Amino acid sequence: MASERKMPGGEMASRILDFIWIVDYSGSMAGEKIQTLNYAIKQTIPDMRKEAQDNPTANLQVRAVKFSYGAQWHIAVPTPVDDFEWIDLEADTVTDMGKAFELVAAELNTFSTETKRLPPVLVLLTDGQPTDDYKKGLSDLMSTPWGKKSVRIAIAIGQDADQSVLEEFTGNKEMVLEAKNPQMLTKFIKWASTVVKMTSAPVMDGMGGEDDGNSALLATIPVATTDDEDDDVW
Amino acid sequence: MFQYSAIGKSVTGQSHKRNGKPCQDAVLISEGHGFLIASCADGHGGADYIYSDEGAKAAVNTISRLFLGLAQDTSKEEILNMLRVNSEIWLPKRIETEWKKEVRQIHENNRREVGDGDIYRLYGSTLLALVVCDLFVFALQIGDGDMIFTSQGQTGRLLALEPTIGNDTYSLCMPDCWKYFTTKLITDNTQFPELMMLCTDGYSNSFVSEDGFLQAAVDYLNFSREKGMAFISKNLGEWLCEASAQGSQDDVSVALVVGEES
Numbered sequence: 001m002a003s004e005r006k007m008p009g010g011e012m013a014s015r016i017l018d019f020i021w022i023v024d025y026s027g028s029m030a031g032e033k034i035q036t037l038n039y040a041i042k043q044t045i046p047d048m049r050k051e052a053q054d055n056p057t058a059n060l061q062v063r064a065v066k067f068s069y070g071a072q073w074h075i076a077v078p079t080p081v082d083d084f085e086w087i088d089l090e091a092d093t094v095t096d097m098g099k100a101f102e103l104v105a106a107e108l109n110t111f112s113t114e115t116k117r118l119p120p121v122l123v124l125l126t127d128g129q130p131t132d133d134y135k136k137g138l139s140d141l142m143s144t145p146w147g148k149k150s151v152r153i154a155i156a157i158g159q160d161a162d163q164s165v166l167e168e169f170t171g172n173k174e175m176v177l178e179a180k181n182p183q184m185l186t187k188f189i190k191w192a193s194t195v196v197k198m199t200s201a202p203v204m205d206g207m208g209g210e211d212d213g214n215s216a217l218l219a220t221i222p223v224a225t226t227d228d229e230d231d232d233v234w
Numbered sequence: 235m236f237q238y239s240a241i242g243k244s245v246t247g248q249s250h251k252r253n254g255k256p257c258q259d260a261v262l263i264s265e266g267h268g269f270l271i272a273s274c275a276d277g278h279g280g281a282d283y284i285y286s287d288e289g290a291k292a293a294v295n296t297i298s299r300l301f302l303g304l305a306q307d308t309s310k311e312e313i314l315n316m317l318r319v320n321s322e323i324w325l326p327k328r329i330e331t332e333w334k335k336e337v338r339q340i341h342e343n344n345r346r347e348v349g350d351g352d353i354y355r356l357y358g359s360t361l362l363a364l365v366v367c368d369l370f371v372f373a374l375q376i377g378d379g380d381m382i383f384t385s386q387g388q389t390g391r392l393l394a395l396e397p398t399i400g401n402d403t404y405s406l407c408m409p410d411c412w413k414y415f416t417t418k419l420i421t422d423n424t425q426f427p428e429l430m431m432l433c434t435d436g437y438s439n440s441f442v443s444e445d446g447f448l449q450a451a452v453d454y455l456n457f458s459r460e461k462g463m464a465f466i467s468k469n470l471g472e473w474l475c476e477a478s479a480q481g482s483q484d485d486v487s488v489a490l491v492v493g494e495e496s
Contacts, residue, residue, distance in 0.1 A: 007476055008454050008473060009441055009446050009447060009449045009450030009453060009477075010441055010445060010446020010447070010449045011443070012440045012441055012477060012481040013440075014481055014482060015482065056249055056483045057439075057482055057483040057484055116442065116443075
């Protein structure tokens with residue numbers, strides 16, 4: 001039955017969930033690493049779309065930052081996952097991770113806490129060590145309300161990535177995933193791309209509760225199987 | 235001086251309908267001994283809070299039973315004094331104790347497993363309540379959800395938003411949850427609002443902006459003045475379903491307390 005008149009209140013829509021890939025395309029990523037990364041992110045898009053359909057409480061919008069010499073938005077416009085297409089990256093020079101953090105921090109600073117949003121998901125992919133002052137960028141990021149509240153996942157590509165830096169980024173050792181080979185990288189990227197369900201569910205507040213909101217996520221992190229371990233390392 | 239009446243409604247969210255899950259919200263309007271009590275609660279849902287629909291019902295039952303029981307043998311003046319002196323401690327403590335007692339009873343009656351011993355978590359819920367009589371308006375809240383008012387052209391929050399963002403919420407299931415209640419007591423009857431609305435976050439999260447959400451209170455007041463509470467009552471369920479469908483997809487509960495000049 002149609003309502004007898006307009007609905008009370010203003011315009012309605014589901015809450016925005018920003019998903020930001022933060023991707024290292026430094027020189028050391030050249031070859032199989034960057035190819036696998038490009039391939040894996042493309043492969044996860046159908047999974048992200050399905051996840052978004054299954055979790056309509058979130059309006060999933062995807063974009064990407066790339067860092068090498070400096071950092072730039074690789075896909076700048078928050079893109080509904082149904083329209084999202086990955087643009088292949090090619091490896092280049094150094095690892096200015098701090099610049100990438102600064103770029104994301106500046107963006108999150110534009111989010112009002114009044115706006116109906118879910119905590120953003122930030123997924124960092126890197127194979128090396130920052131060549132710039134990453135601490136300043138990270139500090140900028142963590143000083144924003146939404147940066148502090150974001151779900152942060154780091155995927156270390158190969159064994160040269162600086163684990164301690166990635167732990168600083170995630171704030172949790174268990175959210176740093178070490179992809180020793182292409183198979184594991186693909187698996188971790190696929191997992192990271194489908195955390196929407198967990199980030200859009202209510203959790204008790206970390207200030208007084210028992211759950212900082214990460215426990216549900218941690219329980220689903222894929223573990224390396226024997227087959228994964230046997231695969232060629234980078 | 236206002237004479238208050240209230241209506242309330244909970245609807246199952248679109249996402250729960252799709253997944254065959256029950257509504258995990260609860261709403262309750264009760265009256266007696268000169269008091270009107272409107273409350274709503276939002277069970278957290280999800281795998282960690284599997285009985286939270288029952289926890290939400292227990293929450294609204296608890297506040298209603300507590301106040302009606304108190305009003306049976308305590309005058310309004312005495313209750314007002316109790317609220318004035320120490321409403322931030324004794325009442326939340328009573329609610330915590332009573333809710334946990336009820337939840338434990340439900341758990342035992344259904345012979346559910348004790349597990350690691352923290353059964354309260356399984357029933358985790360928020361609670362928002364308004365207690366209204368001719369002497370005072372009293373509001374309390376734990377966890378997310380919204381309590382707003384509109385009166386004489388002013389619209390705003392009766393209780394301030396919790397300082398959390400994203401999906402965080404306080405909960406009745408937390409240890410010493412009484413510490414996380416917020417309360418407000420209004421005793422000057424010239425300041426009693428024309429309309430007060432309490433709702434679970436499934437409603438406020440359905441609006442694009444805070445202004446759009448606050449406008450809902452104004453629209454409800456206008457409807458009540460122009461078409462009467464029966465009109466709102468007739469349409470409320472449909473409006474809330476539509477809000478869930480267009481917005482949050484979550485369960486939605488709203489209680490409206492509206493004053494008529496007496």
